[in-house]
Amino acid sequence: MIGRKIIRLFGGRMLVIALPIPLSLIGQYNNKMNKKDFEVIIIGGSYAGLSTAMALGRSLRETLVIDAGKPCNRQTPHSHNFLTQDGSTPKEISEIAKSQVAKYDSVKFYNGLAVSGKKIKKGFQITTSSGDIFTGKKLVFATGIKDIMPDINGFSQCWGISVVHCPYCHGYEIRNKKTAIIANGERAFHLATLINNLTQDITIITSEKKDFEENQLKKLKQHTIQIIEKEVSSIEHTNGQLKSIVFKDGSAASFECAYASIPFEQSSNIPNELGCEFTESGHIEVNFMQKTTEEGIFACGDNSTMMRSVSMAVSSGNITGAMVNHELTQENF
The missing domain is CATH 3.50.50.60 (FAD/NAD(P)-binding domain)
Known part of the structure; x- marks a missing residue:
């Protein structure tokens, strides 16, 4: 169900505006899904992860987005320097993005925390904190980073x-x-x-x-x-x-x-578990196609670049989605 806002115009005419789909009403946000095997698993459902998911959804790739719902910018009152969304709150941008990605039937969402991963014969296996297990041919880390707050009151x-x-x-x-x-x-x-x-x-x-x-x-x-x-x-x-x-x-x-300027750490330890290499600054090492040093694993967003912004996260996610789809196409064609 899509919410509606009705605005009465001059002359008695009305304009109906579709509002973002409430997350509670989106079927794809069902943790009791029967499907466990996907072409792509994306860990992290903020800007980079959703941008990756949109590119994959538009390519009809069976994709799972696992997200714990705790973006690092949740305290920031407004987001800026991002065309079409300058001045919006991070939550507003995220909700619009999720409602748009959710329209692609091949993309599913899981609300929870991915806690471990391992390589398997046909790709990767991811386990959540609730004990659910999912497999994917390709794996994308859009997990962001955690700022380490100094011991300064306030x-x-x-x-x-x-x-x-x-x-x-x-x-x-x-x-x-x-x-x-x-x-x-x-x-x-x-x-x-x-x-x-x-x-x-x-x-x-x-x-x-x-x-x-x-x-x-x-x-x-x-x-x-x-x-x-x-x-x-x-x-x-x-x-x-x-x-x-x-x-x-x-x-x-x-x-x-x-x-x-404060230090940070990776939000997820799974990239380290799977053997991904890191830069001297602590970011996941990726090439220009967002590929990590481990075959079949990609990373995008704040976890893999010093350029920390919503626009850069969306851009790197879009590139990641295209590159993941390219790899799958080359392997299956």
Whole structure:
């Protein structure tokens, strides 16, 4: 059943707009499905996974999307820098995407967590936390990453709201504000070069002794970017909106927003179990076709690139779907 919204126009005419299909009413979202064998299993049902699924659905490939429903950007109030969806919430984009992918009968959805995987004669076997087992000829990891929050009180509550990672995703919305960069060395300098075009009030907080080259320090000074070599103790905020940064020596400085560079880990350990190799930065290693180092396994989205955005996830997922279909076509033709 599709929801409808009726808008009355001038002259008495009415416009009927179809709304996204509620997930509870979509038959494909049935964990009690009888089908267990698929051509492709996609682990992760956010932007990259759904983009992969759409390409495969349009190619009539029997595809299963396994998703635990916990995207890393679920706290972010709005998504930006993505054509046609600029300013939408992550949830809105996801629900529209799911309703569109669900129209392709060959794509099925499983709500749950994939916990283990192994290679079998005809491809791969995936087991979920509920004990359900599925097999697929090809395997796609669209599992994303987990941000590792620092031991700073208030940081996680502000993450994705007023403490952000990317000027392309969030910079316009926090332009001209008093801005902190919580990072050091090359990463801090890189962020400063990008943010300098968005605000003239920038302070770098290194949390330890500053680690910049002489030419970098000269550049920062030229742009009146201050450096504070103090360790952050907590962030004072109101509903995720940063008010001030408190340091371990008891002092504090007022800010309206901050950029931060924090570590991450893979959301799923299954790629490691199956022998996939990783880059020095911790991403799953893929080639230009999104193929991992293991035959028959692909990866897309945040788990395999430093370019972390909704648009990049959708793009890499679309490429993945096409490449997976190409491999299946070559093997079956």
